[in-house]
Amino acid sequence: MNDFTNAKVLHTLPWNSAYITSLAFIGNDQVAAANKNGDILIWNLAVPEGKTPEPVRRLTGHTNEINAILATPDSKTLISVSNDRTVKYWDATSDKGEPGSVVLNDGFLPKGVTEKVDKVPPPPPPIEVKVIVQKPIRDLTNHAEWVQGLAQTPDGQTLVTGDDQGVIIVWDLPAGKERRRWQATQWIASLGISPNGREVAASQHIPYRDKPGKESFLPELHLWDVESGQSKLDLKKELGKDFPREAMSAVVYSRDGKWLASAHGKLQTEKNQGKILLLDPVTGKKIRELAGHPVGTNDVAFHPDGKHLFSCGRDQQIKIWNLEDGKLVREFGKFADRGVWIGAISISPDGRLLAAADRAGQVLIYSLTT
DSSP states (O other): OOOOTTOEEEEEEEOBSSOEEEEEEETTTEEEEEETTSOEEEEEOOOOTTOOOOEEEEEOOOOSOEEEEEEOTTSSEEEEEETTSOEEEEESSOOOSEEEEEEETBTOOOTTTTTTOSSOOOOOOOEEEEEEEEOOSEEEOOOSSOEEEEEEOTTSOEEEEEETTSEEEEEETTTTEEEEEEEOSSEEEEEEEOTTSSEEEEEEEEEEEEETTEEEEEEEEEEEETTTOOEEEEHHHHHGGGSOSSOEEEEEEOTTSSOEEEEEOTTOOSTTOOOEEEEOTTTOOEEEEEOOOTTOEEEEEEOTTSSEEEEEETTSOEEEEETTTOOEEEEESOOOSSSOOEEEEEEOTTSSEEEEEETTSEEEEEEOOO
């Protein structure tokens, strides 16, 4: 079994000070990153040894923060959702567009600022890189509020999105046509869809203030029937006292449909609030609980081998878990209860590369093989 002993950083890809909210591999040799400013950059990773990849395309069109992106299984289309209330499709294969440029390291936060070292190193110099600027090929405007949730089936035929009004929409992905919609019980934070497209797992929350000046979120997790739009299972009731009180950052189905992972701690800062639950997608019962990231788990991704789960969090670490026994296989980084969070991860379809983005505006590319 792969223990990822030889995993290491291949590239550090700088961008700017706006934190990166989501990542997606396009095939095995391109990676896309979306940020809080509403921009998407795409890097070609197939470069000669010793050379750092530079961004080749910049996707513009969103007017607010992008919350999630994904690439279709055929690697032909990139899809994004945003606080501008839109779902956008992008041609992931085209190299045509307007000439433009992007400045890397612009406002970059150097290591040491958050770690409170005695002497902060100077920031790296800005680098201007020429790119192709591209516009979306399709805009879906069916949502009336910020769109937070985004997921697709492994066959690339069905898309699901959810917004801050609690509206969940299921789409015919290739056609970009709405199939059905329903109203959830609370706001949508993140979504997963079962491999067969029949169920949607929705992380939901509603804000409240338990102390003056401090906002918390009451979480819920429902399994919804796509055909009827009815809640099949309320996981908060099913799990009872085992259901975490903190908001969920991600809910993800494994490709084989055997596991449903729920990551917690998106909006909390207390210790021991970032557990990961592995659930039975049919019954909703807890199979296993992982320690996760002590100050909050931000994202999770199943490895294509079907045996491992990757996670990242506010502790600046990436962790690899064995699904069968729940044991921690490996972790990258040194624990810190302050500093630059790792907010998003993505694994290449062939399982050989991992992309991780921090909120200082850079992407790390790891090799997961020898």
